[in-house]
Amino acid sequence: MAKTPSKQSAKPPKKAGDKKKRSKKRVESYSSYIYKVMKQVHPDTGISKKGMSIMNSFIKDIFERIATEAGKLSTYNKKATLSSREIQTAVRLMLPGELAKHAVSE
Template identity: 50%
Template sequence: MKSVAREVEKRPTKPSYQLKGKRKANYSTYIYRVLKQVHLDTGIFCKLTGLVDCSEGDLLQRVALEACRLSLYNKRRSLTGREIQSAVQLLHAGELRKHD
């Protein structure tokens, strides 16, 4: 009998740049762009950008959760623009809910 030496296949190692975890959504670039559209001569601190980014993430999460609840109440499986719009109107008060 011939003894066949089987080579253990090694998994290809990933480069070091692929070993990092997933990136978290960051809206700081867009916050800065909107600020420059509204006020050209105004700047913003890095820590304040992080704070606004955190509050925007929280706001988007609350809108998504409320829209999901609305779709469950209506016995639908997919979110549409109507659920998103209704969720924004429910979460915002006063003048903000009137803007489309």
């Protein structure tokens, strides 16, 4: 009976200097969405890297404010779940006049 060759792993042996490659930590950004909306509203307009950074910070700040306010509203009403009603009320409270009306209508 013929002897079958022993199975060896396809991986080369590890060297002392080899280290696992770390994956980059993902950075939360709204840049792609800001760009898409900007192109819908003003197709011929561009935005600089610094301008995009400012818009991204602005969106993060507004999101944080609305989420905090909605959380307070749900706490006042003794509810554990944030519903669209709390978000809508928070938007009305946080955004001024016409902007709030437009945001709620969307």
